[in-house]
Amino acid sequence: MTAHQNPKTVFPTPRLSFRTSRTVIGLLLATVILAILLTFSTIENIDRAENHMRNFLIEKAEAIVHVLEAGSKTSAIHMMRSGNPLHTLLAESSKEDDLVFIRVVDKSGNVIDEAGSPSQIVLSTSNLTSILNEGSILTQLDRDNATFIVSKAFDSQFHIMNMHMMHDVNTTTAGGRPAENTYVISIGLLTRNFDAARKQDVHHAMFMGALLFLVGSAGLYFVFLYQDARVAKSSLANMRLYTESIIESIPVGLITLDSDGRIVSCNHNGEELFGRSFETLREKNILELLPSTSHYLTSNCDTASEHATEYTTAEGQALPIRLSCSSLLNHEGSVIGKVLIIKDMSSIRDMEMQLERSRKLAALGKMATGIAHEIRNPLGTLRGFAQFFGNQATTIMEKQYADLMVSEVDRLNQTVSGLLQFARPRELHLQDISIDDLFAKTIVLMNPDFIDSRLHFTCSRDTGIILNADPDLLLQVLLNLLKNSIHATPSGGEITLLAEEEKSHIRISVTDTGRGMTEKERDQMFDPFFSTGKTGTGLGLAVSHQIIEQHNGFFEVRTAPDNGSTITIILPKKSGEK
Template sequence: MQDNLILKAPKTFAISKPAALLLLISALLIGILVIATIKNRDRSQKLMELSFMREGKTMIHAFEAGTRTSMMFRKSAGHNPLEDLAIEVLKDQGIAFIRIIDEDNAVVVSQGNISQAILKNYSDLKNIGNNPVFSISWPDNIFEISQKFNPITTSLHSMSMMESRWEQWNLAFKPKGQMYISVGFYTNEYEKTRQQDMYHTIFMLVMLLLLFFAGLYFHYLYQRMGITHATLLNTQLYTNNVLESIPDSLITLDQDGNIVSCNKNTEELFKRRLKDIIGKKVLDIFPTCPPEILTTQSNVIEKDAEFQVASCEPVPIKMGSAQLKDHQGNRIGRVLVIRDVREIRSMEKQLEHSRRLAALGAMAAGIAHEVRNPLGTLRGLAHFFGSEDGASDACREYSKFMINEVDRLNHLVTELLQFGAPRELNFEKIDIKAMLEKTVTLLEQDFVEKRISLVPKYDEKTDLYGDTDLLIQTLLNLLKNSIQATPPGGEVSLTIKCDKEMCRISVSDTGTGMSEETKSRMFDPFYTTKKSGTGLGLAVSHRIVERHNGYFEINSVVNVGTTITIVLPLEERT
């Protein structure tokens, strides 16, 4: 089961960040190489076209100039001088052909290597405008440029003479209408350069692909080698998470008693930062550590102890110790587990107190039921003897005294019943301010007689759910105690402070205050510091507040005063 809880390393092929980066770089380089190759090829082709266009225009202009020159010096008709010019031009090995046609596609001049693929383009020459056009025949590796053929220009001085000679020339080959000239250039050299670039690109692409697949292979090896490492890391992470989630302090020691590691709860328990704990002797951090915890040879040992941080109260703890061993069984240190048991001790005390109160309440309720009936009989007899005709004054005085004492005992019995067998709570929505005003009204005369000032501090209007009568009874008990403890001229304040969940009702006085012993026993039944007190008022009040899922907060300083706060939930809790 433990193995199932530990995080496993991935068994499937997954891309790690370094490998993914390598693969991404390889893919980017391949993409960049392909894009750069395409762009270089396009740029080279455009440069080739531009170069051949310039060379073609130059060649055509030279051919036109040669034609004009021939017309000036050749007067005989019947011979086509353009053929001679074409033959001379073709002596340049870079020129594939020269061809001139008229508007009916009749050939005027044709010299050189012209394939059928090139001849197909001549049907479109009629659409040529003033700018030259070009085409490329890749099977023949020939770049062809075509434009209108106009050997006669307006810049000639003897325009009429040139036109006359041009007409004589035309008698030899009889062209019809506009003539068009096409010049073809071999692109073999360019094609060789392009092939070399392509071979270089293919070589680089193969190298990048080798790098790409090599990266995949090494990543596979890296991942296979990293499975064990990843499993160890996951196990360590799992262990650390478990240790940090433990609510106890966990400390590991080396053989010399130095602290090697600890969890965060150790910082909270010892009120020290982690860097101030690691490397220190455990006795420097915890001087009251039981010696047997550090010296025992047993595998596991537990001890109760306590330690004190600065000026705080001693903290009860439970310590556990176990030896740490390596894979060969050699002792390498010790692990300490320290648990703060303050809450446990407090709960144990509260449980014991509740058990004692429950037993005392059950006994008190039983006694109260048994005593109440005889008390009623005694009161009736005392009233009978005191009211009988002919009774003396002394008899009436004794009768009145007996009735008062019986009433006092009846009041005590009533309190015993409230403590031992309280009635069911009648929860209702209570206006806290109205409840406090009613309570103050009931004790208004007591404050006047004692000459004590009452300072109400409950401006805010807040509602809570509770039993109005029982809460008023609790407040009456607290206010009566404050009145009795405060000398004339003193002050008693009644305060309300509420938040979203809890309401705090505080009764403060400037009386004599309470000692630590009195504070620890003030809610015990029959414990009182007053001569006429029964010691049940605060015990009953404590039971009422507990049944409302609330609690008391006590702050008292001898000869300064006391503040008792009732903390109650605003909503009813089941």
């Protein structure tokens, strides 16, 4: 892939349900609990502050009343010399900074005397009665003027001059002493300091609420960050699985290299192609495996061309491969390595060889048909004259010569019959056959040959495999393969006949411990008249190959010099299938 190409991939991203961890849930619960606690704490502090203010101001008002009551006793002796000693006392007391006013009223609510800036709040008759008769203390809060008013009974030791009366009220007891009179005194005290403290508490509560709001918002923000991170993590994991699944499922080897040509990754098909695990391939330079690709990797990478080469396996087998290369880029477009796609061309090469072989065999078959007809007729005449001369022979040597001519004509006629069978294969007679029965018949026919060659023979038994095929032709193929194995295996060797059932195919394998075949012999083994032995026509395997093709099957050959051979027939369970 070149630098200007952008891959277009639609990745299936599943929807993820919103889930939070215990930490996130704990954070949210802690935020809510703290908010509730802060609310109750603020309300409790405000109530406590108001109660403290009320008690403090009541105590202060009572202290002022006690001072006034004590002052009235002291001033009683000056009552006759002063116009209104109580007013003087009230005026002096009202000069304190936090005292707003002092007012004295009688039981009817009439103002007897007052000093300072009296509030407009008026005591009702019931309030006066409660204060005078029950001795209770009445508190009132004038929020507009920031004034806390305390009203209670006031005991005076002298007659109080009503400010609104133009004459004196002079009442004496029987003993000539002024009577003690009870009135209601109201004292107004400033609440500015307490209001300031309350505002400070409110501001503190608001600040803490704002702080909690920020903490809660941060918690929610982290929840969403967590969800985004979780989605990203899941998407990355899915993308990795998605990519790995694609890489592992492609039917070719895929290898990535770093900038120095060392192997960084390799899929399963690449491991099978090289016959090594990824652990042994990791960090290995690609030129150690494919030394002939040096020029291609440096000069022709990122081109549309493919490079054909061979890989030598650990067994020394040359494996044909095709190699394509493209640069590996990072997100910035910089080259960080290479991607190699390696195709195993063995099966394609085998198919090409089989196709070429089939083409040659078809041409050879046409030629063989004409030649066989031309040869077979004269052979009959030659055999008749040879028998005639044998019957007319007068000496033993003449008789031997005649018999030799007959046997050679018969051998030549057998070769011609083989050519005709190869050129004109008979029609298949398909039926369901038991592999166990077919193997049993094969053993009966071949066992004398195994004994004579002193070979150890084993085969599959009780497989229960049923195959749809022509039993006579399939038996002929097995006999040809086993005879070739006998000729290639020295005395004391082993020959094995096995059958395996797959999903839609049957595999029948003949394995020997003989001398094996070279690559050239392997390529020519199914050619007509090719033989590595001193005897035989070289038509057995060619005819066998033709029979298996009639059954829509094929051969798989594994062999190496001095390592024996395994020839496997792969047939569909139903001969009409492929």
